[in-house]
Amino acid sequence: MTSPTPSDREKVVSKLPPWLRQELKIRTAQLRVDIQDAVHQGIAQWSALASAPSSVDTSGAESFSTWLPAGQWESFRADARDRGVSLIQGLAQAVSLWLEMNPAPTVQRPSVVRRIVVCNQKGGVGKTAITAGTGEALAEDPDSLHPVRVARQFAVPPAAGSGSSLDLEDLPGLGMRVLLVDFDPQGHLTKQLGQQPLPIGGDSLTCHMAGEAKGPLADLVVPIPDERFGDRLHLLPACTDAFLLDVRLSTVRAREASLERALTPLESDYDVVIIDCPPSLGLSMDAAIYYGRRRENEQPGASGALIVVQAEDSSADAYDLLTSQINDLRDDLSLDIDYLGLVVNLYDGRRGFIATSSLQAWMDIKDPRVVAVVPDLKEQREAVRVKQPLFVYAPKGDQAVAMRALAREIS
Ligand SMILES: Nc1ncnc2c1ncn2[C@@H]1O[C@H](COP(=O)(O)OP(=O)(O)OP(=O)(O)O)[C@@H](O)[C@H]1O
Numbered sequence: 001m002t003s004p005t006p007s008d009r010e011k012v013v014s015k016l017p018p019w020l021r022q023e024l025k026i027r028t029a030q031l032r033v034d035i036q037d038a039v040h041q042g043i044a045q046w047s048a049l050a051s052a053p054s055s056v057d058t059s060g061a062e063s064f065s066t067w068l069p070a071g072q073w074e075s076f077r078a079d080a081r082d083r084g085v086s087l088i089q090g091l092a093q094a095v096s097l098w099l100e101m102n103p104a105p106t107v108q109r110p111s112v113v114r115r116i117v118v119c120n121q122k123g124g125v126g127k128t129a130i131t132a133g134t135g136e137a138l139a140e141d142p143d144s145l146h147p148v149r150v151a152r153q154f155a156v157p158p159a160a161g162s163g164s165s166l167d168l169e170d171l172p173g174l175g176m177r178v179l180l181v182d183f184d185p186q187g188h189l190t191k192q193l194g195q196q197p198l199p200i201g202g203d204s205l206t207c208h209m210a211g212e213a214k215g216p217l218a219d220l221v222v223p224i225p226d227e228r229f230g231d232r233l234h235l236l237p238a239c240t241d242a243f244l245l246d247v248r249l250s251t252v253r254a255r256e257a258s259l260e261r262a263l264t265p266l267e268s269d270y271d272v273v274i275i276d277c278p279p280s281l282g283l284s285m286d287a288a289i290y291y292g293r294r295r296e297n298e299q300p301g302a303s304g305a306l307i308v309v310q311a312e313d314s315s316a317d318a319y320d321l322l323t324s325q326i327n328d329l330r331d332d333l334s335l336d337i338d339y340l341g342l343v344v345n346l347y348d349g350r351r352g353f354i355a356t357s358s359l360q361a362w363m364d365i366k367d368p369r370v371v372a373v374v375p376d377l378k379e380q381r382e383a384v385r386v387k388q389p390l391f392v393y394a395p396k397g398d399q400a401v402a403m404r405a406l407a408r409e410i411s
């Protein structure tokens with residue numbers, strides 16, 4: 001973190017080994033502390049010790065500068081001399097001491113598993129891309145830093161390729177345990193993540209929802225392997241038998257609860273479950289919306305519907321149909337159903353008035369509010385083409401940067 005330098009500080013230039021500097025950068029970001037304050041505290045703690053702690057490997061130390069309260073560096077220099085250690089060694093010890101005394105925070109996990117239902121019966125608006133991107137952002141490694149679009153996230157992003165820069169901040173990953181559910185028989189999410197759909201005739205989510213399970217649902221879940229996700233990002237793959245889901249559900253008792261019944265045994269292993277809905281408004285959609293309803297003891301806005309739209313007129317008609325289905329379900333079954341927000345995807349301001357006026361119309365809705373405006377970005381299409389998770393294909397790209405902002409906006 002950086003903050004304006006107070007006038008009572010003086011600039012000091014010394015050296016730190018790169019690994020220690022990196023640890024300091026990550027830990028201060030995790031604790032949301034300024035680097036200069038951490039160094040200030042570390043030196044104060046080091047000077048207060050009865051004797052110098054064990055030495056630190058400072059080989060390869062590189063130039064490091066920071067700002068300290070006036071006079072602190074001078075007295076540190078004197079203490080180092082008295083202890084017979086070099087300034088570089090003393091500073092490395094002070095920083096190591098601060099790191100020891102300020103451990104990384106543990107990830108705050110929700111007490112009720114969060115359920116995010118990514119929906120819109122309009123096809124091709126980006127539901128699957130947003131499901132995958134949000135899940136990847138939520139599962140990212142909390143012990144390293146990743147670029148996030150900050151501050152201007154409500155502003156309309158510059159047109160792709162316009163060269164304008166966004167405000168970026170390096171932040172620790174969110175470290176959530178995430179289950180992505182491919183609830184669309186087309187299996188796009190499964191394929192995009194480089195996985196295979198489940199074979200027809202075997203066990204599947206459809207079988208579990210229809211009350212015809214052939215084994216534990218957990219046996220069907222696959223991890224999405226990558227160092228940045230650890231073992232936190234999992235997928236329940238699609239099976240083409242889901243094309244018949246509505247028919248198979250027609251004889252099931254309390255069928256709107258069928259997705260919840262199927263997924264409940266998995267929930268204790270996850271912090272967040274994200275449902276990638278098909279482009280339809282059938283019974284399966286009712287089951288997904290029911291699954292996202294607010295549970296007893298759950299904070300408003302922790303779970304609910306995340307609606308992906310585009311800045312064009314046909315999206316508005318689709319949106320009206322979707323919200324009326326959600327409202328009917330809410331009224332018929334007396335449910336609390338929250339909207340997590342609207343994602344305006346594939347935005348291209350170069351399309352002029354149609355794009356800008358439609359975007360304004362989405363913004364004017366207010367509830368649900370627009371939680372992200374995502375431009376039409378080539379790396380998203382490329383990641384799909386090469387069947388790699390976006391965050392593996394282009395972890396520093398604009399799309400990943402926007403997805404991290406979205407994940408934080410709805411957290
Ligand atoms: N922000 C984006 N920039 C560029 N391409 C995108 C973006 N979002 C989605 N796409 C691409 O647009 C296409 C449709 O996206 P996606 O499959 O996510 O939509 P969908 O709403 O899930 O579609 P369906 O209704 O068929 O399930 C995909 O090729 C995807 O990679």
Ligand SMILES: [Mg+2]
Pocket residue numbers: 127128129184188189276277278
């Ligand atoms: Mg899709």
